[in-house]
Amino acid sequence: MIDVRSVSVSAGPARLLADVSLRVGPGELVAVVGPNGAGKSSLLSVLAGDVAPSSGSVTLGGRPLRSLRPARLARMRAVLPQRVTVAFPFTAAEVVAMGLYGSRLTAVEEEKLLEGAMAVTDVAHLAARAYPTLSGGEQARVSLARVLVQRAPVLLLDEPTAALDIRHQEQVMCVARDRSAAGDTVVVVLHDLNLAAAYAGRVVVMRSGAVVADGSPAEVFAPDVLSEVYGCAIDVHHGGSGLTVSPRRAH
Template sequence: MSVLSAHQVSVTIDGNPIVADVDLEVSAGEVVVLVGPNGAGKSTLLSVLSGDVDPSSGHVELAGKHLGHRHARELARLRGVQLQKQGLAFGFRVHEVVRMGRSPWHRTEAAERDDVAVEDSMVRADVTELADRLFPTLSGGEQARTSFARLLAQETPVLMLDEPTAALDIRHQEQLLGVVRDVAAAGAAVVVVLHDLSLAAAYADRVCVLANGRVRADGPPAEVLTGELLTEVYGHPVDVIHHDGALLVVPVRPRPVTTLTDTSEEESSCSAV
């Protein structure tokens, strides 16, 4: 059953359509990845799904109830959000930032899990060694991992992440998305915005391709991520390569042209040696 669903959602800002007539459903245990070029409406759609932005038309349902009818604290117990930009300007330490994820459960029975949830989340996000560091002093990647730990500590049945891997190295990209898959396997519904199409192919159950605010395709990665569609949507030639059971999405680049003069210079250099 669908846990999160958008029904004919549109967002217009200053007369400009940012998202147009989007229908989307996300089920428990599923990882749905939103992809598309810059300005496609990915982050805006995620903000509407999270309840942070009101749609100009249409509506979103979370756990069977209209999103606009839920109180802020109730919403925070149902869905957690990791934004692309970190908004903490004060000198909180990493363990304090992660503990902020437990605030929706204050004065509930779930608060008994605060210490365990924080410790476990820091381990899974690989920030335990950063526990006493001040958040503003961290690198971009370290801040992203700390924000991911805070999201995990919130322990919600729906997770939404906007470009969580953008500042991460290869190891932490794979680690973070591996944890996302584990969370989904445990029953959570997950929506992730990604620019890396190969990562989307590797970790998504479904990929939703957006272009000009509209859904161009929605389905399993092998069906959606085709060279023809991606070339059209991104306005650049793209190849999709099947390698060892995985899809690799790579841009087509022009080969450098070797001129006769270049060849002569190379031969002359070799002769001189």
Template sequence: MSASVPLREPASAGAATGLLRAEAVTVSVDGADLLAAVDFAASPGRVHALIGPNGAGKSTLLGVLAGDRTASSGAVTLDGRPLAGIGLAALARHRAVLTQEHAVTFPFPAREVVEMGRHPWSRTPAADDDEAAIDEAMAQTDVSHLAARTVPSLSGGERARVALARVLAQRTPVLLLDEPTAALDLRHQEDVLRLARERASAGGTVVVVLHDLNLAAAYADDLTLLRGGRVHATGSPAEVLTADAIGEVYGQAVDVLPHPRTGVPLVLPVRDGG
């Protein structure tokens, strides 16, 4: 077992820490490479979106970046320190992870679920901020009115927002979000990505898995397009979201046009009769 590597404790989510880097990461299962020699870097102050078709390796890469999944080879570092050597408690104070599954089967009130995000800070000076962090996170995700409702009584979208509130309440420099908009309506999709943008603008590092290419183009500074467990392209939305690249990776013809107001790429599928 590796010895734990001490990390400087973050003062807040806006602390200038959170450089997350993967080098030649491979994940193999039953002879198949879910990821193959992937290089990746996410920096403080930026939103980095992972995009690609189903099975491309997006969630696998996010799991490796979170330290929740072990790479078969390669290395992941956080602020230059090997992720594999960071103790679990320290890691939980440096990165928060929203997974695709929000499986809370016990009838916990929503506020108690959000409160779980503060556990890494117990018995530290930051515990004094617990109530404020919980209140702020619930307000940001529009679930304050659900505080006393038990999680099983909530809709899928409400559960997703409570899960996001738990992650935001953790107040870590690195935020890792796996398809955070999947169960949400239009307004709340935009709210979630605005929150991600705000975290990055405050100095945080945000990595988000997205299927909606237009959301990725609108809110991300950097995109990594994965295909078959490999990096097909990485760069700005304008560099990555080209008609040729999308057609090749997704097998779907598209038109890519500049948004009439913002100028960011707007991806439109080519449809018969349209």
């Protein structure tokens, strides 16, 4: 369980988060959406323990987040940031294996875990390639595989689909959904509202560092709410294939 209570974060005169409260439990896939600068990545950084709140509290598994030592924290939560920079020419397989740091598995178990993570993210064929030579989308999938091999019960994913083609966007969201179905806690920052509607059981809408809506996609994806949050006219359609969101275009 992640429990965020009245958290605010300031950076100089800027307030990045304003009195945010949020609880996410095992088996939940929660999408965090909102316009640029809404505070989505700041919230994820607080959940990861990378940024200390200016006020409020965050607990992970009932324990104060700041009380957890790095090794313990790494076993409890895995984080995929927006950008992953690797300065040295590690191979894709070596980057994925970094997620096993501190593992208590046998060599055979580690190898099986690596193979499974690279298969599910479609990067097995890139194993021997130097990470810096990969495309942005390939790097993103390798980084996701690294996160998966941590086997942490909490996954925090910041825009994991941003650099991906349609097939791999769907693949990544299927992985997130499968992990939540297996009992993990998954929080994913998305810009694609239709992906959020299709895969997330719950959506948190943010604007100006605050949560403005929190509920199922059908509850929070209302045209008036989204139009106000994004500052443009947005239509929401309910059909046989589910809920779809699109900007309203002048005819």
